[in-house]
Amino acid sequence: MQTSNKLYKFKEELPLTSGQTLDGFELMVECYGNLNQEKNNAILLNHAFSGSHHAAGEHNGTLGWWDDFVGPNKILDTNKFFIVSANNIGSCFGSSGPISLDKNGKRYNADFPEISVKDWVQAQKLLADKLKIQTWKLVVGGSLGGMQSLQWAIDFPDMVEKVAIIAAAATVDSQNIALNEVEREVIRKDSYFYNGNYYEHGKVPTKGLKAARMLGHITYLSAQNMEQRFGRKLQDQQTKLDDTINFEVENYLQYQGGKFADVFDANSYILLTKVMDGFDPSAEYDNNLVKTFKNISAEMLIISFASDWMFPPARGKEMLKAAIKANKKCSFVEFEGAYGHDSFLYAEDNYPDTISTFLEGKL
Amino acid sequence: MILEALIQNWVPQYAKVIDLGCGDGTLLESLHQLKSINPYGVEIDQKKILSCLSKNIPVIQADIDESIRDFEGLDFDIAILASSIQCLRHPDKALSNILSIAKKCIVTVPNFAHWQCRLQLSQGKMPVTNDLPAPWYATDNIHLCTIKDFEMLCIKLGLQIDQKKYLGTASSETFLSTRFPNLFASLGVYLIGSK
Numbered sequence: 209m210q211t212s213n214k215l216y217k218f219k220e221e222l223p224l225t226s227g228q229t230l231d232g233f234e235l236m237v238e239c240y241g242n243l244n245q246e247k248n249n250a251i252l253l254n255h256a257f258s259g260s261h262h263a264a265g266e267h268n269g270t271l272g273w274w275d276d277f278v279g280p281n282k283i284l285d286t287n288k289f290f291i292v293s294a295n296n297i298g299s300c301f302g303s304s305g306p307i308s309l310d311k312n313g314k315r316y317n318a319d320f321p322e323i324s325v326k327d328w329v330q331a332q333k334l335l336a337d338k339l340k341i342q343t344w345k346l347v348v349g350g351s352l353g354g355m356q357s358l359q360w361a362i363d364f365p366d367m368v369e370k371v372a373i374i375a376a377a378a379t380v381d382s383q384n385i386a387l388n389e390v391e392r393e394v395i396r397k398d399s400y401f402y403n404g405n406y407y408e409h410g411k412v413p414t415k416g417l418k419a420a421r422m423l424g425h426i427t428y429l430s431a432q433n434m435e436q437r438f439g440r441k442l443q444d445q446q447t448k449l450d451d452t453i454n455f456e457v458e459n460y461l462q463y464q465g466g467k468f469a470d471v472f473d474a475n476s477y478i479l480l481t482k483v484m485d486g487f488d489p490s491a492e493y494d495n496n497l498v499k500t501f502k503n504i505s506a507e508m509l510i511i512s513f514a515s516d517w518m519f520p521p522a523r524g525k526e527m528l529k530a531a532i533k534a535n536k537k538c539s540f541v542e543f544e545g546a547y548g549h550d551s552f553l554y555a556e557d558n559y560p561d562t563i564s565t566f567l568e569g570k571l
Numbered sequence: 572m573i574l575e576a577l578i579q580n581w582v583p584q585y586a587k588v589i590d591l592g593c594g595d596g597t598l599l600e601s602l603h604q605l606k607s608i609n610p611y612g613v614e615i616d617q618k619k620i621l622s623c624l625s626k627n628i629p630v631i632q633a634d635i636d637e638s639i640r641d642f643e644g645l646d647f648d649i650a651i652l653a654s655s656i657q658c659l660r661h662p663d664k665a666l667s668n669i670l671s672i673a674k675k676c677i678v679t680v681p682n683f684a685h686w687q688c689r690l691q692l693s694q695g696k697m698p699v700t701n702d703l704p705a706p707w708y709a710t711d712n713i714h715l716c717t718i719k720d721f722e723m724l725c726i727k728l729g730l731q732i733d734q735k736k737y738l739g740t741a742s743s744e745t746f747l748s749t750r751f752p753n754l755f756a757s758l759g760v761y762l763i764g765s766k
Contacts, residue, residue: 507629525641528631532645535587535609540631541620558617565624 209279209286211265211272213238215302218334222297228321231311235335236261236295236302240278241286243339250341251284251567252332253293254349254356256552257480258421258472260301263293276555283560284567289345296356297331298323298479306404306475318404318475325352325359325487333364346567347506348372350552351519352480355487358527361506362489368506372563375516375552377523378497378530379488384518387427388481391420395474404475417477418469422461425468430515430548497530504531508538509566511559513545513552539566574742574760575601578651578677581734581762582606586648589613589673591635591665592655596623603628611647613638636660639668647673654679654702654758658711667728670765675733680759684717687740687757701740702757718752718759725763734762 214237222230238261243250253263255273262270264278264286272293277283284291295303298320306320336342347357347368354376361371380388395401398416402409426434438457449462493500508531512524521542531538541562545551551559575598582588586608590599593612596619602608612623612630623630633641636659650673656662657680669676681702682688688698697707705711716724718737725732737756739748747755 507627509624529641529645532611532642537629539620539624539629540633541617542632558621561621562617562624565621569627570625 209240209265211238211240211262211267213261213267213302216335216338218331218338220334222327222331222334224321224327225324226322230297230304230321233297233304233331234302234308235297235304235331237335238262238264238267238272238293239339240264240291240293241289243290243341247341248343248345249289250336250339250344251289251291252336252344252347252357252360253278253284253291254347254353254360255293255296256349256351256353257484258468258477259353260299261293261295261303262301264291273553277560277563283555283564284346284348292335292339292341294332294335296328296480298476298483300473300476305473306479307407307473315407316475317407318478320475320479323479323483325356325483326363326489328356328483329359329363332360333367336367343367343369346370346372348374348563349376350374351376351549352484352487354552355484359487359489361504361508362500365503365505368504370509370567371504371506372509372511372566373524373527374511375513375519375549377519378490378500378527380484381523385485387423388485391423392478392481394420394423395478398474401474404478406474413474414469417472417474418465420477421468421472422465425461425464427518428549430517430545432515433546433548497527498533501530501534501536504534504536507566508536509563510538510540511552511562512540512542513549514542515545515547515551516549518549574679574738574758577736577738577760578602578653579605581675581677582608582649585609587611587646588649588651589642589647590651590653591639591669592652592658593619593623593628593630595619596626596628596630598651598653599623599628600626613642635665639665639672642672645672648675649673650676652676652678654681656680657715658713660713662714662716663724663728666724666730666763670730670763674764676763678721678761678763680716680718680721680761681712682718682753682756682759683715684719684753685740685757686754689754700757718756721759721761725761729766731764731766732761733764736760 216235262272263274264272295301298305347360349357354373361368395416398413400411401413441456443456443459490497490500510524512521528540588608589611591613599610687700691698737748737752738758739745
């Protein structure tokens with residue numbers, strides 16, 4: 209499946225939860241399948257922290273991040289459903305973010321306003337209006353995308369029929385925030401960072417960004433998965449990326465970190481980790497998750513992976529219990545997951561069938 | 572009176588019900604249709620979990636032995652343990668914990684002292700009956716008991732049996748199954764509360 213993207217421009221002001229305002233914004237969007245006449249077959253797909261709108265099919269030679277799940281006759285079947293996938297504000301893949309230009313034609317850099325998951329949902333609501341979509345059959349996402357899906361069900365209960373919250377939690381915990389802060393610090397301490405105004409100096413803090421991603425990447429894997437994949441295997445002399453490398457796992461992280469730093473923006477990285485840290489839908493409801501969930505009318509599915517140490521099953525169950533206490537229809541399914549936190553990306557076990565059965569109500 | 576109808580009689584309209592070991596969700600589905608209950612199934616088998624999802628019955632993947640107390644404080648009116656108590660590692664603990672998650676509990680117990688079981692044992696074979704259909708090598712049952720055993724355990728644990736029905740092999744009460752339950756009832760069905 210070949211896919212193409214489209215840039216949606218919004219002239220209206222977007223009031224942000226921080227109290228600031230975005231004076232117009234843009235969303236880079238990919239859509240798959242066709243919206244039917246009744247406009248009741250739309251699905252919203254939310255990407256994770258460093259993901260993009262490119263979720264499925266091939267675009268410029270790369271496959272989308274959830275291509276196993278989205279396409280003709282796949283789990284989210286594009287013969288039946290119209291699937292919308294938008295790059296979030298603050299990211300760096302075409303939607304408004306630190307690398308965009310403000311009204312005066314000046315690059316935002318580090319001055320891009322503080323963003324929240326709630327702001328993303330508000331922006332996507334305007335996108336839904338533009339696409340003439342009044343209800344989502346399903347809102348689904350993994351990790352930060354799962355949190356965004358939950359926020360949708362809370363903020364626009366009448367628009368969400370079903371919500372699938374995968375490898376996510378109702379907040380990030382102290383350890384997550386701590387790791388994110390180390391990642392941010394590593395970027396800030398790159399001598400090319402210039403307080404975020406690196407483009408004005410004709411430099412990019414690639415080294416800091418790469419190191420930050422290497423740390424982040426470890427948290428997306430599981431100890432067991434790393435042991436199986438790399439163990440203590442030594443890196444082959446010919447292919448090692450530099451002389452200081454001994455083990456395969458070092459080479460892998462160096463390669464992945466480098467690849468990431470070439471395409472991602474450092475200010476976006478800092479901004480988006482802050483979005484993740486700040487996520488707390490219960491803040492508006494006396495910090496009470498049960499009260500937060502009272503408004504939800506969507507049927508909920510929570511999926512956790514046992515090997516995920518960022519958001520382990522206990523964090524999924526926390527949402528489940530609040531949902532049951534609030535008398536909501538909520539299912540919880542747990543998979544071992546061979547890839548740690550990243551397991552949500554892979555179509556393994558009954559995981560894909562669980563989503564499609566939840567969506568379509570048949571086996 | 573078939574088993575499901577019996578259970579339906581004990582479940583109030585709009586009750587919040589948790590079925591521990593809900594299987595494919597059939598019981599919760601019929602309770603939902605007839606009593607408009609708010610259903611939650613608990614099941615460990617992922618194939619059965621998919622069946623529940625296909626019936627649009629909310630289902631929670633969990634091991635009953637380890638997780639009953641996870642459901643404390645969630646305001647269930649009724650907890651159901653339908654033919655699953657004999658599969659648990661700690662049936663006694665499960666029974667005493669179950670009333671900490673729901674006001675009332677419905678338990679069904681296949682009776683190992685039913686005459687068919689006694690007859691087959693007297694022939695030197697492990698019983699295979701309608702209520703205990705699997706052969707010994709393929710059964711999930713690890714803690715089988717008799718009607719008498721179960722009722723004695725309830726006394727020991729201080730649980731009050733509010734209602735009980737003794738069903739014969741045709742899943743209905745008969746003269747013999749009510750008169751001599753430990754011999755003629757193949758299934759005991761109980762509504763339990765705490766004293």
